[in-house]
Amino acid sequence: MKDIGIYIHIPFCQSKCYYCDFCSFPGTLDNADKYISFIKKEIDMYEEELKDYNVGTIFIGGGTPTVIDGKYVYEIMEYIHKKLNADRVKEVTIEANPKTLDQNKLQIYKIAGINRISVGVQSMNDAMLKKIGRIHTVEDFIHTYKLIRKYEFNNVSFDLMFNLPEQTLEDSIRTLELATELQPEHISYYSLKLEEGTFFYDKYINNQLALPDEDIERDMYHEGINLLMKKGYCHYEISNFAKKGWESKHNIIYWKCEPYIGLGLSAHSYFKSNRYGNTENMNFYFEQVSNKRLAIEEKEFIEKDMEMAEYLILGLRLIEGINFKSFEDKFNINIKEVYGKTINKFIKEGLLEESKGNIKLTLKGLDLCNIVFMEILP
Ligand SMILES: C[S@@+](CC[C@H](N)C(=O)[O-])C[C@H]1O[C@@H](n2cnc3c(N)ncnc32)[C@H](O)[C@@H]1O
Ligand code: SF4
Secondary structure, three states, rough: OOEEEEEEEEOOOOOOOOOOOOOOOOOOOOHHHHHHHHHHHHHHHHHHOOOOOEEEEEEEEEHHHHHHHHHHHHHHHHHHHHHOOOOOEEEEEEEEHHOOOOHHHHHHHHHHOOOOOEEEOOOOOOOHHHOOOOOOOOHHHHHHHHHHHHOOOOEEEEEEOOOOOOOHHHHHHHHHHHHOOOOOOOEEEEEOOOOOOOOHHHHHOOOOOOOOOOHHHHHHHHHHHHHHHHHOOEEOOOOEOOOOOOOHHHHHHHHHHHHHEEEEOOOOOOOOOOEEEEEOOHHHHHHHHHOOOOOOEEEEEEHHHHHHHHHHHHHHHHHOEEEEEHHHHOOOOOHHHHHHHHHHHHHHHOOOOEEEEEEEEEEHHHHHHHHHHHHHHH
């Protein structure tokens, strides 16, 4: 049986962070009970389609899945096990905001089969946490982290951000130093991206947000990579680092173009050569699903030329790059026949490097990856 990943989106947060445009609605927790019952209805709709698939990974993301009552997380997991083939699931992640976790929830997660917790830490500096609209302090986070370890979760990831307003290089490195002292198995290290519709975006447009210079932003990235590698983390994807063997199995599905199903608001799927995304509108979601229809807003059949391009673009996000033989096994064509010119051009420019039947981005290529990706698109 082929493996499939399941993503479940929980669109609730205690309050909105200033930089975030993820689909979440603070102050609507009253809808949680109904929402979870609708996730189950969506699972019902996939039961027949997925009967020949083995659920390999589950990712409960958001929003803030830890803001809802722990019993809902248990119910979702129980329902997945009842309706889908999930006996051999390898990795079950929940995203957590430090302020919204407690002993009771951790106990339930353990029983529910959650085996990986991804904590939104962002910064190890209280003034910075406040500046970006977080609801927790560093102390809150450390308290939560100790609880997570107390309940014997042995696979913990931290989300950290850099390129934050008025941030110095020293501050970004200090955050990494303090975070690595806690020895998480995995670290995501994201550069702040200004997203339209966020509080920060509006401030920026009105010249009220001072972000680090581009050079400093790149220094934060490069020095961050050096520090994390020195501390024993393997750089395995543009923004992701892990102790050996603790890479995120679920996220690797995305980068290797393997199939996954997304449930809930704004969740995306890649299944049987189609990419599609659910609506972000709660009422439309409820209306569609109560009529036994998927709440899909956009759907695209991925033709072979696009499939090859996606395989290359997403695969190059992985630091190990792309193996020529794997490409040929998947598409029955030599990668050089399709992309030879582009590959050679970027090798000459120092953005790609080839060795032992493999291509990958160089350090310069990691900085300029969008130029490479744009050229690969058909
Ligand atoms: C769904 S949140 C993680 C869990 C939880 N909601 C929390 O924030 O604690 C996903 C992660 O994406 C990152 N993120 C969100 N918006 C971003 C942005 N505009 N630029 C860069 N990273 C961002 C943050 O590191 C955040 O922790
Ligand atoms: S970063 Fe996390 S907690 Fe903050 S608004 Fe986004 S999803 Fe919610």
